[in-house]
Amino acid sequence: MPRPAPVRAHLGSIVTIVTTVSATAAALTAVVTPAAAAPDASTSCDAAATGFIPVLQLDLPERANYLNTTPPYSLDRTADVGSNFDRVGYCLELNGPDGPQWVWTAMEPFTDDARRLGLPTHPGELVRQRVGDLDVQSNVPGVTTGTGQTGYLEMWPNQYQESASTQVANASPITYDADDNPTSNLGYGSFQVSQIGAARPSNVAAKQVFSVNTFTESTNSVLSLGIGTNLAGQPDWTFANNASRYTQRTLTAFVRPSLVTLTESPQDRQLVPRDSTGGAVVPVAGRITDPRIRRVQLRVIGDGRTQTFTSSGDTFRFTPRITAGLHEYTFELRASGSGIDRMVARREGVVSGDVYVVQGQSNSEAAKYNGAANGEESPYLRSLGTSTSDPAISGADRVWNYATGDVTVQPGSVGQWAIRMGRRLVDTYKVPVALFNGAHGGQPIAFFQRNDANPDDLATNYGRLRQRLEAAGVISHVRGVLFYQGESDNDNAAVHVAGFTSLIEDWRSDFGTSTRYYVYQVRTSPCGNTTAMNLREAQREFGDTLGVTLLSTNGLSGHDRCHYAYLGGYRDMGDHTFAVLARDLYGGPSAGVAPPNPSGVTASGSQLVVQLRSADPLTVDSGAAADFRLEGSTVTVSSVAYQAGGRLVLTLSGPAAGATGLVYQGHLGAGPWISNPIGTGLLAFRLPLTP
Numbered sequence: 001m002p003r004p005a006p007v008r009a010h011l012g013s014i015v016t017i018v019t020t021v022s023a024t025a026a027a028l029t030a031v032v033t034p035a036a037a038a039p040d041a042s043t044s045c046d047a048a049a050t051g052f053i054p055v056l057q058l059d060l061p062e063r064a065n066y067l068n069t070t071p072p073y074s075l076d077r078t079a080d081v082g083s084n085f086d087r088v089g090y091c092l093e094l095n096g097p098d099g100p101q102w103v104w105t106a107m108e109p110f111t112d113d114a115r116r117l118g119l120p121t122h123p124g125e126l127v128r129q130r131v132g133d134l135d136v137q138s139n140v141p142g143v144t145t146g147t148g149q150t151g152y153l154e155m156w157p158n159q160y161q162e163s164a165s166t167q168v169a170n171a172s173p174i175t176y177d178a179d180d181n182p183t184s185n186l187g188y189g190s191f192q193v194s195q196i197g198a199a200r201p202s203n204v205a206a207k208q209v210f211s212v213n214t215f216t217e218s219t220n221s222v223l224s225l226g227i228g229t230n231l232a233g234q235p236d237w238t239f240a241n242n243a244s245r246y247t248q249r250t251l252t253a254f255v256r257p258s259l260v261t262l263t264e265s266p267q268d269r270q271l272v273p274r275d276s277t278g279g280a281v282v283p284v285a286g287r288i289t290d291p292r293i294r295r296v297q298l299r300v301i302g303d304g305r306t307q308t309f310t311s312s313g314d315t316f317r318f319t320p321r322i323t324a325g326l327h328e329y330t331f332e333l334r335a336s337g338s339g340i341d342r343m344v345a346r347r348e349g350v351v352s353g354d355v356y357v358v359q360g361q362s363n364s365e366a367a368k369y370n371g372a373a374n375g376e377e378s379p380y381l382r383s384l385g386t387s388t389s390d391p392a393i394s395g396a397d398r399v400w401n402y403a404t405g406d407v408t409v410q411p412g413s414v415g416q417w418a419i420r421m422g423r424r425l426v427d428t429y430k431v432p433v434a435l436f437n438g439a440h441g442g443q444p445i446a447f448f449q450r451n452d453a454n455p456d457d458l459a460t461n462y463g464r465l466r467q468r469l470e471a472a473g474v475i476s477h478v479r480g481v482l483f484y485q486g487e488s489d490n491d492n493a494a495v496h497v498a499g500f501t502s503l504i505e506d507w508r509s510d511f512g513t514s515t516r517y518y519v520y521q522v523r524t525s526p527c528g529n530t531t532a533m534n535l536r537e538a539q540r541e542f543g544d545t546l547g548v549t550l551l552s553t554n555g556l557s558g559h560d561r562c563h564y565a566y567l568g569g570y571r572d573m574g575d576h577t578f579a580v581l582a583r584d585l586y587g588g589p590s591a592g593v594a595p596p597n598p599s600g601v602t603a604s605g606s607q608l609v610v611q612l613r614s615a616d617p618l619t620v621d622s623g624a625a626a627d628f629r630l631e632g633s634t635v636t637v638s639s640v641a642y643q644a645g646g647r648l649v650l651t652l653s654g655p656a657a658g659a660t661g662l663v664y665q666g667h668l669g670a671g672p673w674i675s676n677p678i679g680t681g682l683l684a685f686r687l688p689l690t691p
Helices: 392-397 416-429 461-472 491-511 532-547 566-586
Strands: 016-021 051-059 085-096 099-107 128-140 145-160 181-196 207-213 224-227 249-257 259-264 271-273 279-281 284-288 293-302 305-311 315-318 321-324 329-337 340-360 381-384 400-402 433-437 478-484 516-521 549-552 598-605 607-610 629-633 637-643 647-652 661-664 685-690
Touching: 085 207, 085 224, 099 224, 099 249, 128 181, 128 340, 259 329, 259 340, 284 293, 284 329, 315 647, 321 340, 321 647, 340 416, 340 461, 381 416, 381 461, 392 461, 416 433, 416 566, 433 461, 478 491, 478 566, 491 516, 491 532, 516 532, 516 566, 532 549, 532 685, 549 566, 598 661, 629 637
Parallel strands: 016 305, 271 340, 340 433, 340 478, 381 433, 478 516, 516 549, 598 685
Antiparallel strands: 051 249, 085 099, 085 249, 099 128, 128 145, 145 181, 181 207, 207 224, 259 284, 279 321, 284 315, 293 305, 293 329, 329 340, 381 400, 598 607, 607 647, 629 661, 637 647, 661 685
């Protein structure tokens, strides 16, 4: 499984805990050694590649059409290597008008399968992630050489766009560089390693180490490749079509044979769900694969102490415990023996915290329509995978990322209101939060249903989200699901109720009984229409019929007839949602939090009284009466006033004789509103009149 790259851990003062595990030695598996390397695979990088062996070598042609085929490697030892490596390296050699050029780069492994180290030529062979401990050596001016850097990989057979995921600081959304977006499975191809800043934000400019592109395009196109950043075109050499400039174009993949094989370990940046005592056990387990190794030691550094565990057996399993809080943990595994002492694995940025799912249409995607939310990002907000509808891309992305709010269908995309909500949970309760957004714009309730014959079906929205939760190890630890959908059901209440009832039953089956469910009453169904009330009234009733907690979208003035600006829209929505989660799950205040929700309407002469379920005081803006209408009568509402005890008193233009019901429909755009102390608007409703 691909592993993401490091986040710097807070070390603090150090306390040492030592545990020793003994076991008798068992038979050791055979190991591939550097001495076994084929002599005809020598490269200009051999001095830098000490301790590595070449496993794949390819003389790149001027033109290639490798889509759905295996490139003609002159060296292929992947079957011998298998998963027996703990570090990956690449050497690209070019010889052209500027003379012989070469670059060497090595990094933590992004896969445990040697067959995935070469050019990706089949759909689903996709790597887009950070890598840690990047080593770069080169004879090309402008390439930053050295060890301990942070890298970013873009490896896929797909076509791609300039749009950025925002996982790479200072990458551009309008040029092809270190952070692009794979799209169709039709071929173009990217095989790129970049140097990036370790943090987000960062003052470090993203730079290319090397690029090989166009290898899955038709033979009508010349390969685009280069070492370092292209200063005369697209920075990552896309569309350079320059392979004919070089008489030598050789790409060699290397591995460093491993000393141990891991069977359990965290990923970089992983969030492990906290348990009832405020932390989590994070196992690290495996077996020794090199007969020289006599001892394996794990150090876990974070929250002001270091835990140390040691094993002298041929297998090992350590169970360190981490605590939930605003601190990250680094896991360092060393193997030592006769004449050898090596760091064999390092995982950084591991945290423990809470998990939430966001699902629905475009107002759950909550992209940047008007105003940015990037100021809400935090190193303690995480996500795994991509909310794409492409099954191949979705299935390939199993990497933990930083959560980001402004872009959609990208690694880490969670939406603007979700990232605001998450940031407030992080800042207020000092707990990391993982957000999983599975939303897809413009879809009816049927789109989100589970395939009961195959719940993990990647061809379904439900299966793609479910697989991400399973891969993250959090599917049975979801604290809350937040659902905003219904515009595309076009006020068909029967279809929406049946679909949501089925959906929540499946969620309760998959997530367990402790998860809380929150449903936003949509502002419009369809978009642009606030007079249709069937679906919105049905959603309001979910609180009574399905045991969900209702959330209101009235009161948000930054509304464009369908979506919302950040200020006055998604930002406020995130604040309102935070307040409800804080009340329900963190012991936060309850006064003034619940969306105003009526329980009944009584009529007396020329006056109606709407009894609310909460006695929270409400603010009634001038002009709010226009959003009420009576059914069965031409009488209108002249004024509205709040009365202590949770009552709205409506004065009518005449007696309500003949009226059968009262509707509050809200409106498009900005106020006036009837809202609670935190600004949440009165839920839309349709209720019968009682004497």
